[in-house]
Amino acid sequence: MMFNIRVGGEAGQGMNTIGTLLAKSLLRLGYHVFTSKDYMSRIRGGHNYSDVRFSPEPQQSGTEKVDILLALNEETWEIHRNTLGDEGIVVFDQDDFSPEGQGPKKKGISLKKKAEEIGDRRIGGVIALGLIHKMLGLDLKQFKKVLEEKFSGEILEKNLQGLDWGYAEGEPIFSVSEGKGLKGTKLISGNDAIGLGALVGGVQFYSAYPMTPSTGVLNFLASQGERFNILVEQAEDEIAAINMALGASFGGVRAMTGTSGGGFSLMVEGVGLAGITETPLVILNAQRPGPATGLPTRTEQGDLGFVIHAAQGEFPRIVLAPRGVSEAFYQTIRALNLADRYQLPVIILSDQFLGDSEQTVMEFDPEKVKIDRGKLIKTHEEETPYLRYKFTEDGISPRLIPGEKGEVVLADSDEHNQAGNIIEDSETRSKMVEKRMKRMETIKEEMEPPLYEGPDPQNADFILVSWGANYGPVEEGRKALEEDGFKLGHYSFQDIWPLPGGNWEKTLQTKPWILIENNYSGQLGSLLKQNGTGSPEVFIRKYDGRPFTGDEIKRRIKEEVGPRG
Amino acid sequence: MMFNIRVGGEAGQGMNTIGTLLAKSLLRLGYHVFTSKDYMSRIRGGHNYSDVRFSPEPQQSGTEKVDILLALNEETWEIHRNTLGDEGIVVFDQDDFSPEGQGPKKKGISLKKKAEEIGDRRIGGVIALGLIHKMLGLDLKQFKKVLEEKFSGEILEKNLQGLDWGYAEGEPIFSVSEGKGLKGTKLISGNDAIGLGALVGGVQFYSAYPMTPSTGVLNFLASQGERFNILVEQAEDEIAAINMALGASFGGVRAMTGTSGGGFSLMVEGVGLAGITETPLVILNAQRPGPATGLPTRTEQGDLGFVIHAAQGEFPRIVLAPRGVSEAFYQTIRALNLADRYQLPVIILSDQFLGDSEQTVMEFDPEKVKIDRGKLIKTHEEETPYLRYKFTEDGISPRLIPGEKGEVVLADSDEHNQAGNIIEDSETRSKMVEKRMKRMETIKEEMEPPLYEGPDPQNADFILVSWGANYGPVEEGRKALEEDGFKLGHYSFQDIWPLPGGNWEKTLQTKPWILIENNYSGQLGSLLKQNGTGSPEVFIRKYDGRPFTGDEIKRRIKEEVGPRG
Amino acid sequence: MVEKKEFQNNEEIAWCPGCGNFSIHATLQGALADLDLEPHQVVISSGIGQAAKMPHYLKINGFNGLHGRALPVGTALAAVRKDLKVIVESGDGDIYGEGGNHFLHAFRRNPDLALFVHNNQVYGLTKGQASPTSELGMKTGVQVKGVSNLPLNPLLVALAGGASFVARSFAGDRKHLQEMMKEAIQHKGFAFLDILQPCVTFNKINTFKWYKDRVYYLEEDHEKGNWEQAVRRAQEWGDRIPLGIFFRQERNVFAGDFPELSREEVFDPRERIYCWPEVLENFK
């Protein structure tokens, strides 16, 4: 059982709040919830919507199909009417408009008018949610708790009044399976998960310049800054942001910066600086469709080739693209450890789809998290005089924090000798390049191969290949096709650079495979080709700024390879 | 016959001037000349040197072997003594030091002392050049003309006096073949050739921020600006430089900007802006070794992957890496035409080796050059209302310059509709992406396949693969190996992106090939792999900041594949 | 006579109802019409933000470029297209934040353009973070304890940097605003006009009323050529906020000696190369 409720209207009508309240109630009723947001780059007006999808089973994808459409204006009805199946129903404010035509069921209710009658214009959404709870046969108890935690006094009273009134207006028309009541489950967005990861991972300095869809992380950390002694600074521009973070990291604290593609462009030189100075740094690039300003509030996987190659010259870096919200948390912590252990820039490649979607995840356990600061040394006694860029077996030099009595530390953006002083000679240059690049070999070994799901690859008809947050929709599509008799495997890449070795190489050389990317040119595909996979049999792509959904994947694979089973 | 004269000393001793004077004399004596520069990132002191190589035959590579070493200080002797073969000779100021030890021949002469005696401390170099002319049995007549064009009055007199005195001090000890006296041949550096290309190609606006090794182009254009109405502006930073150039181009004039890798990093966002606004722009990236500041005055081919992937999102671009000085001129003009015809950013990927090396080239003929401004339209009548991003068959929209009576032009960095206005809908977005990317297909067809030299590939033992200015050294090495009985072909890429198709694909799939790149990781190699070539048999690389030389290529290929013939 | 309505187009305007940008939008049309400028004779270079959407809502030449980079684009346009009036229009975050370096150097270069900054003292489009002009103590989702960076006084910085025209107006006073816009557009050189613009959604401190209660006009006899006086008046902020032209001075403009290009020179720029052999003389 999967159920999808869509709340649509214009910016400023509070779709997000309504969606979040509903999601929280469902979460507490024991459901797995997945929410996604579709919004325009404006503050008022236009058309936005939020989806709240729930099920007793875990899930991490949106869907094309809507079961209940809460249309806060007529435009929402016009735009989304076709997403409602025959069983679907549109809920609307009957004083505002009335949905014309055949098709889905309709339920009018007084929202604005009733809200004003109760005395708070803002509670129209809560009224509608009361109605929706009734339609779904859901208990209001959890929802009331949510409201009680959020509001108090008169405002709370009015909310509860509205909720009850809306509930009374409805009929139970859907029968949904009961939630399983998983203990400790939380509803977290990708951006918050990255923020939580940074928090638990020990970030002490976060500098950024606001840029959708990365601002959520900045907001989250700012909200926690005082409590956890995290210095969160809004920089004058992204160049300052990355250079501040590097300064902080050189100073010894864990530092991170975050942005989207345009801001990442401005950070490029700083990425190289992290590379040559061997300063640990985690950089979040939350992708949105480009080029340039592009579609600020939408999603795309368009920056993969860019972040792998960003900055002049050659130096090692790591690129991780979390598969989902839970991974966003753990991979952020891992990124911080990798940055410290290998003393280099680590890029977390997220996107608007992941960042803005909320997903139920089992509670994150900070106790399970290890902080590994790598070769950070506590005293200079280990090396006298201290050599910041000492040649070592593995290319990683012991790292001293400036401030140690009797010793000094020098980092340099020019080519340098072991002490960090500028050099120009051919021999030292070559050795330093080798020292830096050498680390790539070790790193490559600890990169995790893509997750494989499905039947033994030998028995699969096709192998699906995806990366990052596309995992959820592709996996949902694959499972749905399995039920239709398809035999499909699925490799989903999370560790992207350096590209991990593994069975996938042989499998893709021998089996027909389907590449699925949320971009135009197939950027992971190009990387795989460099590893000898050849071209995919089918390339399913999307570059309209919207995320894939599970049912879309199913439909498009069927279109491409014909019906099975 | 090839002859190499090396002038070495510390920064500020005028190695460049001495080298240039000598080169001019040789040029006028009818030789082909190739000069290269090795200098430090400092203004005084340290160790710099210039090579002047000449021959009756064309050439475009330096060499490891030195025939005459003009050592302006003892350090030069120490550093370069081993480059002198048994036939070589070191020329030195006998009042300054005397070269110790076995090995090459030695010729002391009074330079500073004599110069002071004549009454101009600066003419020591000219005295040495008089001596060198005698050693080589060369007539002084041409050199005197060079001096007469450069100096006059008393200074000229003193120079001539010094020259004659130095000449008288020498003996003819080398016998060099006579120059062929090619008419119209000029000695031009890569940077000047790009500047000349920009000039003839009709650049009317050049904005840049100083950065070695690209500054030569800025200097050249600045020197010509007033005469040819080229507005040359030193911007406050590289971000301003590229955005100014885009503004000028939008305004209708041919515009260009130039920098090196670090500055290119800062321009990245602007490259994407050119991409989405479809504004023609030529960007020079004169590579130097990175990452970050790296080795400011040295050379590397380290930015290939970077410039191909630079900027968030996906859009078409063209990358050209001129093979030599002559190509630098013609490819710059071609770049300007391509930018206009396809309305996109074109990147000229040069490097310090190409930019600072001078080479004799047949006179550039501006009459042969065509200016093709593509679909620039003169009046709005062709389209009313004018649609800047009109959907067309080939993805290229007619381009009107703002200022046409009754019509307006709107360029936009957000995703937009045909008129240039912001949109967010899925359909227009997809169509716009397709419109932009569509051009890549046409472009790919007109990209020139790599130049092939050598025996029929079927008969070659190995195929050498190089790109950009590596062409000269690799080709010289190949020819030398041919004489030793090797059968080697050579593909040299100049059009890099989009990668041109051609016979090379099949050849490299079937023949063992040797990749030669001036970087660590083999960036062209990665591109070729994406096209199914597999890995090279041998990878000859260099990442010490120095260019390859012909004899080095020969030596290293021999080392790798064993002796032949 | 050009009429205001010639600048109208049919784009839906994406600003919030009540936003101060609406009156700037309307006033700009009036100013241009008053100056008898036709749509094709003007070009607006803008960055990214709410203010920066301006060229979309007018029938006018426009280059809506990157966040923070409207000035370099406009500077080059002013230099190579002397037949066009160049207006650079963007928000306070765009010009004083991301684009601060171009702001600083525009004073020195003195390009012949008018810079209109919609100064709402907040980042509007990205949902309410502090901008360089946000008041001390203003709380936002990022500045959770309140703004602690000293607000930038853009007029003072412009004066110190050598700007040749420095003025302030208020979106709530259309008559004055129109006058200022006209003066700025007519000024030969870099004309900087800071426009106080209420953001009804995110700036709950500097509201329409807040501004209205404080603004007043510089006196008739304020000496526009007196830099020291301008500096003194530009320091006023808080209870009393002066509007008007603080400073004006004629100075060499950027690329003033670069010629106005003919259509032919644009289409075939090679025509200019009349002494090629002479250039090549250097290379023998």
Next chain:
Amino acid sequence: MVEKKEFQNNEEIAWCPGCGNFSIHATLQGALADLDLEPHQVVISSGIGQAAKMPHYLKINGFNGLHGRALPVGTALAAVRKDLKVIVESGDGDIYGEGGNHFLHAFRRNPDLALFVHNNQVYGLTKGQASPTSELGMKTGVQVKGVSNLPLNPLLVALAGGASFVARSFAGDRKHLQEMMKEAIQHKGFAFLDILQPCVTFNKINTFKWYKDRVYYLEEDHEKGNWEQAVRRAQEWGDRIPLGIFFRQERNVFAGDFPELSREEVFDPRERIYCWPEVLENFK
């Protein structure tokens, strides 16, 4: 007592003989020794250029970063490492040109660091192009007709931008320079010291003698807390160039309330997470 020679290292210095940087280099050591600061207690953040090579020529902690970006690096260092004295040292091109935006915003943020700008009014390392402070008319390989952009007056801009300490000294007056360096380092907040530095190779206008003939000290009774007076004196340039502290004011410093981190907190920052479950409360 710390001695000057504790700051010496054995690197070959790549500046031209006679360059003003040598005296700045020597003076800095004196200032630090005078303040009884040991090498490990100081960190220099620099950019790229001749001036920016400073950390290589001292035994001192150093981060020699990107061209133009020394200030952000130093700002963060000052915030997270309250136990270190942070000096940002770079050239005029670096700080006023490429890094202009950080300069502008450092005034507002007021990080606790000292900024030393070796102002030789030229780009030295890249061979003599104009810098933002080059004199009008100065000819270079790029500015072939002479500089036409109005030179930046960095002191005036710093004052206008709200800098809390603004001073000028001269490389040719080591006694004064040392005094100024010490004052700047001791200032709590952003201390900006512009140092006139002759470039013997590329700046043939503003030579040692040129400066020497013009510089004089601000009077003993110059009121350092008087902003208007500072602005008036900062305008002096040409025949008479004042040296000294133009302005000084105590103000909240950047991240002043961010605690000094213990070694333990640096090595295991997770120690700080003591109310994790409470954080997760928001997500149910």
